[in-house]
Amino acid sequence: MYNRGIRGATTVSHNEEQEMLQATAELLKEIVERNEIEPEDICSVWITVTPDLDATFPARAIRVLSGWDMVPLMCSTEIPVKGGLPKCIRLLIQVNTNKSQREMKHIYLNEAKSLRPDLSTSSS
Numbered sequence: 001m002y003n004r005g006i007r008g009a010t011t012v013s014h015n016e017e018q019e020m021l022q023a024t025a026e027l028l029k030e031i032v033e034r035n036e037i038e039p040e041d042i043c044s045v046w047i048t049v050t051p052d053l054d055a056t057f058p059a060r061a062i063r064v065l066s067g068w069d070m071v072p073l074m075c076s077t078e079i080p081v082k083g084g085l086p087k088c089i090r091l092l093i094q095v096n097t098n099k100s101q102r103e104m105k106h107i108y109l110n111e112a113k114s115l116r117p118d119l120s121t122s123s124s
């Protein structure tokens with residue numbers, strides 16, 4: 001068993017609570033499904049938002065999911081680099097798995113696909 005990291009990122013159109021929660025849940029669901037992981041296998045989830053997103057804590061979208069209440073979550077702000085992609089939510093999931101690092105599927109949705117086209121395996 002190894003401890004691996006899985007990355008994801010997505011964007012929202014507005015600094016709005018429901019949109020942020022929905023985008024976070026969508027990104028998490030895609031990561032979980034594509035990587036076939038269970039909440040029990042997850043060590044922690046680190047979430048960042050760009051400084052233009054302050055309508056809510058994205059962690060709220062994760063801890064209400066069935067089986068996710070005991071997964072350690074942490075939100076923080078991405079560093080405000082000039083010209084950085086706006087309204088972006090990033091996830092880093094640390095997971096226990098037997099898979100190799102190359103088998104980890106990193107998910108970039110919406111405008112965030114431009115961040116790491118080399119890693120993105122999502123078709124959406």
Ligand SMILES: O=C(O)C(=O)C[C@]1(C(=O)O)C=C[C@@H](O)C=C1
Nearest residue numbers: 007008009078079090112115116
């Ligand atoms: O992967 C991302 O979300 C990126 O924006 C790329 C990148 C990088 O340059 O590697 C930049 C900033 C993030 O904190 C993490 C990684």
